[in-house]
Amino acid sequence: MTGQPSLFLRIGLPLGFGIAVLVLWELFVVGFNIPRAILPAPSEIWAAIQRSTAILWVDWVQTVLKGALTGLLIGAVAGFVAALAIDRVDFLRRGLLPVANFVAALPIVGVAPIMVMWFGFDWQSKAAVVVVMVFFPILVNTLAGLAATDRMQRDLMRTYSASHAQTLTKLRLPAAMPFVFNGLKISATLALIGAIVAEYFGSPTKGMGFRISTEVGRLGIDMVWAEIAVSALTGTVLYGFVVLIERWVTFWHPSQRRGR
Amino acid sequence: MNRSVISASDLSLTFQTNDGPVHALKDVSLDIHKGDFVSFIGPSGCGKTTFLRVMADLEHPTGGSITVNGVSAAEARRNRAYGYVFQAAGLYPWRTIGGNIRLPLEIMGYSKADQAERVARVLELVELDGFEKKFPWQLSGGMQQRASIARALAFDADILLMDEPFGALDEIVRDHLNEQLLALWRRTEKTIAFVTHSIPEAVYLSTKIVVMSPRPGRISDVIDSPLPKERPLEIRDTPEFIEIAHRVRDGLRAGHGYDD
Amino acid sequence: MRRFGPVLVVVLTIFAIWYVGSFLMNRTWVMDQAARAGTEPGFTEVLRDTMNQDRAKLPAPHQVAAELYDGVVNKKVTSKRSLVYHGFITFQATMAGFALGIIAGVALAVAIVLSRFADLTLMPWAIISQTIPVVALAPMIVVLANAAGAGSLMVPKAIIAGYLGFFPILVSMVAGLRSPDGMQLDLLRTYGASPGQVFWKLRLPASLPYFFASLKIAVAASLVGAIVGELPTGAISGLGARMLIGSQFGNPMIMWSALFAAAILAALLIWIVSGIEKIAVRTMGGGQT
Numbered sequence: 001m002t003g004q005p006s007l008f009l010r011i012g013l014p015l016g017f018g019i020a021v022l023v024l025w026e027l028f029v030v031g032f033n034i035p036r037a038i039l040p041a042p043s044e045i046w047a048a049i050q051r052s053t054a055i056l057w058v059d060w061v062q063t064v065l066k067g068a069l070t071g072l073l074i075g076a077v078a079g080f081v082a083a084l085a086i087d088r089v090d091f092l093r094r095g096l097l098p099v100a101n102f103v104a105a106l107p108i109v110g111v112a113p114i115m116v117m118w119f120g121f122d123w124q125s126k127a128a129v130v131v132v133m134v135f136f137p138i139l140v141n142t143l144a145g146l147a148a149t150d151r152m153q154r155d156l157m158r159t160y161s162a163s164h165a166q167t168l169t170k171l172r173l174p175a176a177m178p179f180v181f182n183g184l185k186i187s188a189t190l191a192l193i194g195a196i197v198a199e200y201f202g203s204p205t206k207g208m209g210f211r212i213s214t215e216v217g218r219l220g221i222d223m224v225w226a227e228i229a230v231s232a233l234t235g236t237v238l239y240g241f242v243v244l245i246e247r248w249v250t251f252w253h254p255s256q257r258r259g260r
Numbered sequence: 261m262n263r264s265v266i267s268a269s270d271l272s273l274t275f276q277t278n279d280g281p282v283h284a285l286k287d288v289s290l291d292i293h294k295g296d297f298v299s300f301i302g303p304s305g306c307g308k309t310t311f312l313r314v315m316a317d318l319e320h321p322t323g324g325s326i327t328v329n330g331v332s333a334a335e336a337r338r339n340r341a342y343g344y345v346f347q348a349a350g351l352y353p354w355r356t357i358g359g360n361i362r363l364p365l366e367i368m369g370y371s372k373a374d375q376a377e378r379v380a381r382v383l384e385l386v387e388l389d390g391f392e393k394k395f396p397w398q399l400s401g402g403m404q405q406r407a408s409i410a411r412a413l414a415f416d417a418d419i420l421l422m423d424e425p426f427g428a429l430d431e432i433v434r435d436h437l438n439e440q441l442l443a444l445w446r447r448t449e450k451t452i453a454f455v456t457h458s459i460p461e462a463v464y465l466s467t468k469i470v471v472m473s474p475r476p477g478r479i480s481d482v483i484d485s486p487l488p489k490e491r492p493l494e495i496r497d498t499p500e501f502i503e504i505a506h507r508v509r510d511g512l513r514a515g516h517g518y519d520d
Numbered sequence: 521m522r523r524f525g526p527v528l529v530v531v532l533t534i535f536a537i538w539y540v541g542s543f544l545m546n547r548t549w550v551m552d553q554a555a556r557a558g559t560e561p562g563f564t565e566v567l568r569d570t571m572n573q574d575r576a577k578l579p580a581p582h583q584v585a586a587e588l589y590d591g592v593v594n595k596k597v598t599s600k601r602s603l604v605y606h607g608f609i610t611f612q613a614t615m616a617g618f619a620l621g622i623i624a625g626v627a628l629a630v631a632i633v634l635s636r637f638a639d640l641t642l643m644p645w646a647i648i649s650q651t652i653p654v655v656a657l658a659p660m661i662v663v664l665a666n667a668a669g670a671g672s673l674m675v676p677k678a679i680i681a682g683y684l685g686f687f688p689i690l691v692s693m694v695a696g697l698r699s700p701d702g703m704q705l706d707l708l709r710t711y712g713a714s715p716g717q718v719f720w721k722l723r724l725p726a727s728l729p730y731f732f733a734s735l736k737i738a739v740a741a742s743l744v745g746a747i748v749g750e751l752p753t754g755a756i757s758g759l760g761a762r763m764l765i766g767s768q769f770g771n772p773m774i775m776w777s778a779l780f781a782a783a784i785l786a787a788l789l790i791w792i793v794s795g796i797e798k799i800a801v802r803t804m805g806g807g808q809t
Contacts, residue, residue: 005640014644038667095526099534105736107744107785110759110779113767117775118577152350155318159344162367162729170363192653193305193748200655200751201767208656213752216659228656235651252353252395252456 028128045229047074048222055211056230063208064234067195068125073131076187078131079138080180086139087146088164097143104136109197126203129195134187141183145176178253181246186240192231261409265419265451266292266315267330272323273310273477283476284310287324290470290479294418296447297452299462300470301508306310307477308455308470312423315453340368344410347427349404350390351396351411358383358392361411368415385444390519391506402433403465409441413448421451427457435493438464439449459512463487464496481511535581539571542580546570549577579776587777588784600757603781609758611785613674613746617681618739623740624682625689626731632690633697643694650687653806654680654745659752673755681745688737694731697723728804732797739789758786789805 022042028034029041034054036044049056086092112129119125151171157167208227215223250256273285285307286288293296300308313319314326317333328336336342343364351360358379365375383389386406405425412420427432438461445452458464460470463485471481483506487495495501543566548570554561561569571580579587591603599605628646631638665676694770700722708718752758759782766774 005636009640013640014642016646038663066685084563091526092530094523095528095530098527099530102787105740105790106783107747109744109748110763110782113775114547114772114779115765116767117770117772128790152346152348153352156344156346156350157367158318158340159316159337160364160367161340166367170367174352177354189651189653193655196653196655197748202765209752211655212659216663216752218317221660221663224660228652228660231656232652234654236648239647239651250354252397254397257397 028041037219037221040225044222045225048226049229052223052226058206059208059211059227060230062087062206063124063126063195063199064175064192067126067198067207068130068253070123070135070190071127071195072128072140072187072191075131075134076138077183079135079183080142081107082135083139083142083146084168086145093143100140101138102144108133108136109194111200112194112198114199121202121204123128123207126195126198126207129198130191133190135192137186137190138180138183141186142176145179146172148179149175162258178255179244181242182249184242185239185246188242189235192235192238196231262507263294264327265294266290266294266312266326266453267361268314268324268326269324270324271314271321273307273309273314273319273321276401285314285321286476286478288477288479289324290482292451292453292468294451296468297442297453297466298468298470299375299466301462302453302471302472302480302512303457303474304475306472307474308441308472309423310477311472312453315485316342316420316421319349330466340364340415341417342421343417345409345412345420345422345425347403347424349396349401349408351404351407353395353397355396356392357388357394357396357399357407360396360407361414370415378414382413383423383445386410386411386440397479402429402437405429406437406440411414413444418450420450422452422454422493424455424457432460439493441465443492446489459505459508460496463501463508464491464493469504469508471508474515475513480514481507483507483511538578538581542576542578543567543570546573549573574773576772578582579772581772584776584780585771588780591777591781603759603762604779606757606762607781607785610743610746610750610760610782611748611789613677613758614681614739614743614789616674616783617679617683617685617745618742620678620682620690621685621738621742622685625686625734626693628686629690629693629697629727632694634719642689646687646690649683654683655748655752656750658749659685661749662752662754665807673750677746677749677755677758680749683743684745684748685738685742688734688741689731692730692734693727696727699727699730717747729801735793735797737792738792740786743782743786743789781783 026041026043029039037162040048059148109129111132115132119128153171153175154167157171162170191219194208196209196212198208200213203210208231212224212227215221215227249255268292269289271285272283275282275284288307288311300311301377302308310319314321315333316330317337317426326333327507329339329341331339349355352363354364359377361382365378370378379392380389383392386409386412388403388406391399391403396407399407405428409422409425426437429437442465454462456463456465467485469481469483469485470479471483472478473480483504486502487504547570549565550561550566550573552570559684570576572583573579576583588603591601594602595602597604597608598798628642633639658676661679662673662676670676683758704722704726705718708722746758747760747763749755750758751764755761756765759778762778762781763775766772766776766778
C-alpha cells in the first residue's frame with residue numbers, strides 16, 4: 001500500500017471514467033447509427049437539456065422541491081421525534097423496534113397508489129409517499145443509535161447523577177448521530193424514488209415521472225434522458241449534501257477522521 | 261481526623277444468573293478513613309470492582325449496609341460525593357479534552373467562569389496543559405487516562421474511586437502515572453479507593469491494602485502500610501516494601517485455592 | 521413471553537388504530553349516501569357500512585385479509601386474478617435480479633479490493649449509481665433491452681432489480697475482503713504465500729460472513745426493484761402491475777391486497793435468506809463463541 005492517494009487521483013480517475021463512458025457512448029451511437037428512438041447520443045441529450053430548460057425546471061420544482069424534499073423533511077423529522085418518544089418508554093421500544101425493523105425491510109413504495117387515492121394527483125400525495133418511505137429508516141436508525149452507548153459511558157453519567165435530559169443531550173444524541181446520518185443517506189435516495197414512483201400513479205401535467213412516461217409514449221427519448229440526467233444530478237447532489245453535513249457533525253467518528 | 265468516610269458492614273451482593281446465584285460479595289465489612297489511599301487487590305471474580313461499584317451506587321447490595329460520607333450510597337451519588345475513574349478513559353470523541361473535563365461541570369451547573377478556571381487547574385494537575393483544544397483520539401492512551409482523571413478531579417468531590425485505571429497501559433507509563441497520582445493525593449488530601457491486580461502498584465500507592473478472594477467474594481486480609489507518605493519510585497527496592505508485597509502475595513495465595 | 525408480549529400489544533394497537541381510521545375515513549361516504557337517500561343512519565349502521573365498502577378509502581383489516589385469502593386460495597394459480605400468479609411473476613424477476621446482483625456485486629468487490637485503480641475509478645460510480653432514482657431509468661432499460669433482443673419484460677425487470685440489489689453486496693464484500701488485519705496478512709507473508717493464495721485462503725473465507733449478512737438487504741432491495749420495474753414498463757402481470765391496475769380502476773381492494781401480498785413476499789424472502797445465513801454461519805463454525 002502506498003498511503004493515501006492524492007486528491008487529483010481521487011477525483012481525476014472517476015471523472016475520467018465518466019467522461020470515457022460518455023465518449024464511448026457517443027461513438028457507439030454515431031458509429032452504429034443507433035436510431036434516436038432507441039438510444040440518443042450524449043450530445044443529443046445535452047441539446048435536449050438546453051432546448052427545454054424551462055420544462056425541466058418546472059418538473060424539477062414539482063417533483064424534487066415540492067414532492068421529494070418536503071416529504072423528506074417531514075418524514076425525517078417525524079421519524080426522529082418518534083424515535084425519541086419511543087425511546088423514553090421501555091415497553092414501546094421492546095414492542096415497536098421489531099415491528100419497525102420488519103416494516104423498514106418491506107417494499108413500502110407499494111403505498112404510492114393509496115397515497116395518490118387519498119391526497120390527489122398533486123405534490124401532496126408524492127410528499128406523503130416519501131414521508132412513509134423515509135419514516136422507518138430514520139426511526140430504526142435513530143433508535144439503534146440511541147442504544148449505541150456502552151455501559152461505561154452510561155455509568156459515568158450516573159456517577160454525575162445526571163438527569164435523563166442531560167444524558168440524552170450530552171451523551172446519547174451525539175453518539176447516535178452516525179446512525180442518524182446512515183438513515184438520512186438511505187432516505188435521501190429513497191425520497192427521489194418515492195416522489196417519481198408516485199407520479200406513475202397519477203400526476204398533474206408536470207413532474208419528472210409524468211414527463212418520462214409521456215415522452216416514452218411520444219418516442220421523445222432524448223427528453224427522457226434529459227430528465228434522467230437531471231434526476232441523476234439531483235440525487236447525487238442531495239446525497240453529497242447529506243454526506244457533507246455528516247462530515248461536519250460526526251467529524252469525531254473513526255470513519256470520518258481521515259486527514260486530521 | 262480518623263473520621264470514617266466509607267463504612268461497609270456485612271455487605272453482600274448476589275447476582276442471579278442462568279448458572280445459578282453468584283456471590284460477588286459476601287459479608288464484607290470495611291472502614292475507609294478520611295485521607296486514606298486504599299487499594300483493593302485480588303484475582304478476577306473476587307468482587308473488588310463490584311465493591312467499588314457498590315460504593316458508587318452503580319450496583320445495589322442484596323444484604324448489609326454501606327454509608328458514604330455518613331449517608332447512603334445513593335444519596336452520596338446524588339450529592340456528587342465522588343469522582344469515578346473507569347478502566348478505560350471513556351472520553352467522548354466529539355468533545356475536546358477541555359470539553360470532556362467540562363462535562364461534569366456542565367451537568368452539575370457550575371458557572372462558565374468557574375468551569376474555565378477549574379479545567380485549567382486540573383489540566384495542570386495532570387500535566388496536560390496545552391492539550392485543552394485537542395480531541396481525545398489525537399492523544400496517546402496514557403494521556404487519555406490522565407484526562408479522565410482530570411475529569412474526575414474537576415468538581416468538588418473529596419472521594420476518588422478508581423477501577424484499574426492504569427490496567428491497559430504499559431509499565432513505564434504506569435510507573436509515571438503512579439508517581440503523579442501519589443503527588444496528587446498528597447496535594448489534594450482526597451480519599452482514594454483504588455482497584456488493581458498488580459501487587460507492586462497496590463503496595464506502592466496505598467496506606468491500606470485490602471486483599472480479596474473469590475467465590476464468594478470476601479476480604480481475606482487488610483494490611484496497613486508502614487511506608488511514609490513521601491514515596492520515591494526507589495522505595496520499591498527497600499526491605500519494608502518487599503515484606504509488605506510478600507504479605508499481600510501470601511494473602512492472595514491463601515484465598516485463591518488454585519482451582520483455576 | 522417477555523419478548524413477544526410488547527410486540528403483540530403493539531401489533532394489536534396498530535390494528536385498533538386501523539379500524540378506527542377505517543371508521544373515520546369511510547364515514548363521509550356513508551353519510552353522503554344517507555343524505556342523498558334522505559335517511560338518518562344510527563351509529564351501528566354507520567359502523568357496519570364503514571367496514572364493508574367495496575371502494576373504501578381505507579378498507580378495514582378483515583376486508584384486506586378476505587381479499588388476500590380470496591386472491592391466494594380461491595383463484596386458480598394460473599388465473600390472471602390470482603395473487604399467487606402475480607406474486608410468482610414478481611418473485612421470478614426478484615430472483616433473477618438477486619442472482620444478477622450477487623454476481624455483479626461480488627465481481628466488482630473483488631476487482632475493487634484487488635486493484636487500486638478499480639477502487640478509485642469504480643467505487644464512486646457505484647455510490648452514484650444508487651443516488652440516481654432507478655425508476656427514472658426504468659423505461660430506458662426496457663427500451664434498450666427490447667432493442668437488444670430481449671423477448672420479454674423479465675430481462676429489464678431483472679436488470680432493475682439487480683441494479684438495486686448489487687450495492688449492499690458490493691459494500692459488504694469490500695468490507696469483508698478487507699477485514700483480515702495486518703497480523704493475519706503478515707502471517708501469510710511469513711509463509712511466502714502468493715497474492716492468489718492470500719486471496720483464496722484468507723480474504724475470501726474472511727469475507728463470507730459479510731456476504732451472507734448482506735443477502736437479506738440485497739433480496740429486499742431486489743424485490744423493491746422488481747416491483748418498481750413493473751410500474752413504468754407497461755407490465756400487466758406482477759404485483760407492481762396489480763397496484764397500477766388497482767389505481768387505474770380506482771379499486772382500493774386491489775391496491776391493498778397487492779401491497780400486502782408484496783409485504784408477505786418480502787417477509788418470506790427475508791425469512792428464507794435469514795435461514796440460509798444461519799445455516800451458513802453454523803457450518804462455518806461461527807456463532808459459537
